[in-house]
Amino acid sequence: MAAWLTAWPAPAAGPSLKYAVIVIRHGVRSPTWDAGRLNQYSAAPWPSWGVLPGELTPHGRSQMKLVGAYYRQWLVGERVFDATGCRDSSRVVIRSDGEQRTRESARALAESLLPGCDVAVQPGPEGRDPLFSGFGKADPLEAQEAVRERMATMGATALATRRSAFQALRLILTAGRTAPLSVLPETAGPFETDPLGIPKPLTTASTLSENLLLEYTEGMRGAALGWGQLTRENLFEILGLHTLYADLARRTSYLARARGSNLLAHILCSLEQAESGKPVPGALGRPGDALLVLSGHDTNLSNLSGMLGLAWNVPAYQPDDVPPSSALVFSIWQGRGSDFARLEFVAASPDQIRNLEPLTSERPPLRQEISVPGCVGAGGSDGCAWPALRLVLRKAIDLRFTELTMPPDTVSK
Numbered sequence: 539m540a541a542w543l544t545a546w547p548a549p550a551a552g553p554s555l556k557y558a559v560i561v562i563r564h565g566v567r568s569p570t571w572d573a574g575r576l577n578q579y580s581a582a583p584w585p586s587w588g589v590l591p592g593e594l595t596p597h598g599r600s601q602m603k604l605v606g607a608y609y610r611q612w613l614v615g616e617r618v619f620d621a622t623g624c625r626d627s628s629r630v631v632i633r634s635d636g637e638q639r640t641r642e643s644a645r646a647l648a649e650s651l652l653p654g655c656d657v658a659v660q661p662g663p664e665g666r667d668p669l670f671s672g673f674g675k676a677d678p679l680e681a682q683e684a685v686r687e688r689m690a691t692m693g694a695t696a697l698a699t700r701r702s703a704f705q706a707l708r709l710i711l712t713a714g715r716t717a718p719l720s721v722l723p724e725t726a727g728p729f730e731t732d733p734l735g736i737p738k739p740l741t742t743a744s745t746l747s748e749n750l751l752l753e754y755t756e757g758m759r760g761a762a763l764g765w766g767q768l769t770r771e772n773l774f775e776i777l778g779l780h781t782l783y784a785d786l787a788r789r790t791s792y793l794a795r796a797r798g799s800n801l802l803a804h805i806l807c808s809l810e811q812a813e814s815g816k817p818v819p820g821a822l823g824r825p826g827d828a829l830l831v832l833s834g835h836d837t838n839l840s841n842l843s844g845m846l847g848l849a850w851n852v853p854a855y856q857p858d859d860v861p862p863s864s865a866l867v868f869s870i871w872q873g874r875g876s877d878f879a880r881l882e883f884v885a886a887s888p889d890q891i892r893n894l895e896p897l898t899s900e901r902p903p904l905r906q907e908i909s910v911p912g913c914v915g916a917g918g919s920d921g922c923a924w925p926a927l928r929l930v931l932r933k934a935i936d937l938r939f940t941e942l943t944m945p946p947d948t949v950s951k
Contacts, residue, residue, distance in 0.1 A: 553871040553878070555616040557812035559805055559830045560609065562865035563839060564643035565598030566756050566891065569749045579746060581715035585753070585762040594639040597756050598862065599646045601891050605863050606650035608897035615899065618828050624655035631823040634833035635670040636662040643863075644833035651831075659833075668800055670834045673941045676796035682735045684792035688785075689735070697723065697737060700779060707743055707776045710750065710767040721746060734793075736786050744783035747776040755862055755891040770888070774856065781856040784840050789858070794844030799939035801838060802845060805830075805868060806931045807942065813870050813877055813924055820942040836860035845934045847911040850883040852904040861885055866908075870924060880921040881908045 568587035569576060576584045589595055594602075613619040619626045630652065634644035641661045648657040662669060697704075701722075708722040721743050723729060729737040750764050754773055760766060764773075788794065807820035808830050815825050822830055832838075839860045842848070848866075851857040864885035871878050886903040889895070897903050912930045913922035937944065 553873045555618050556870045556872050559808060559868040560865050561832045561838060563836045563860055563862060564639040565594055565602040566752055566862045567592055567594050567598060567639045578719045579711055579717050579721050581712040581717050582765055594642045595756060599642060600894055602643045602646035602863060603650040604897050606647035610651050611899060627652050627655040627657045629828040630657055631827060632831040633660045633822055635667050636664050640833045668941060670838055672797035672939060673800035674939045681793055684790050685734045685786055688790050703775050703778050706772045707747055710764045713765055713767055734787055740783050743779040747780045751777060755888055757892050777856045781859050788837055788840035789844030791844060794841045795936040796939050798841030798845050799936040800941055802842060803935050803940040803942045809870060839866050842866060848908050850906045850908055852885055852906055854887050877924040878921045879924045879927040881910055883908055
């Protein structure tokens, strides 16, 4: 069972935090589809965002600064960071994907993580970054077969049972009028599929429902917010379409390993280096670092959760959803005996993002400690022994999809 927590653990005479890796999704962005494509599914035009498709918005940037300030408070409270000065800037590595939304999210977070200090953000290369996009290429036929098997376990009613969510989405999009294209399947199938074999109505509905979440978290109001049709209640319902698609496309084991093994391998090397205090090839940073921040996408968090069999369920979101600025936090703690590890999911609520609410220990984001399947040996507060987590992470990595040369006994393939 995952332990539900409402605030960061208070520093005590017991365990002390040694190191953390924060894998975080970028802040609120505009839709990645252009207006012409979006408007095919709505009776009225979608609102203007004032930025290019897929870019971080000014609102999203402001919220990422609030997130950075929260993590600073945590690290100061755990006595990892000094309360003043810039001494800790040399002990922080921030690496982002090369896209504007991830790069600028990382820069915003850095500004409040160590305000007034020179904390460089290391952006990835333009185009495909193997750290965030994966190393190597998944076999299309194997990927399709893996998704087909997942869909078979869900049964033929996977879409039929979500018909009310499709209906709610269509009502938001059209307000009872007619759009050029309908997102709601008119029959029970079979449907045209995308390259992974996922029914296209679900693929489309996933994108459109996510865009409506982005409108809500952007702080849009009135007619700009789902043409006046969007509420917190129907937003929650339609997001079930998005999480179903994400589960199939990003958490299916083969796809998760193909896209996430390289990222997990670098995370593992970084954790091993921090725990041992000795250089480890493939680690991002140096021995003695306190923090690694990896600014990426919801895909990255979903891939890691699929590889490791993770699950979370925080209020106001669908299970396993990955909203803007949410993160998986890996941490190593020094106990009285041996070191132990924790893994947590952290996400600001939709209204905290929407209203740009400061995040503090008194008014924290949603936060859940996650149990890692196969990670045994309690280390306190539902953590597990570091050697156990180390073994679980190593077994999850598929050697075919990492650029690192790792000892053969550390990987499953």
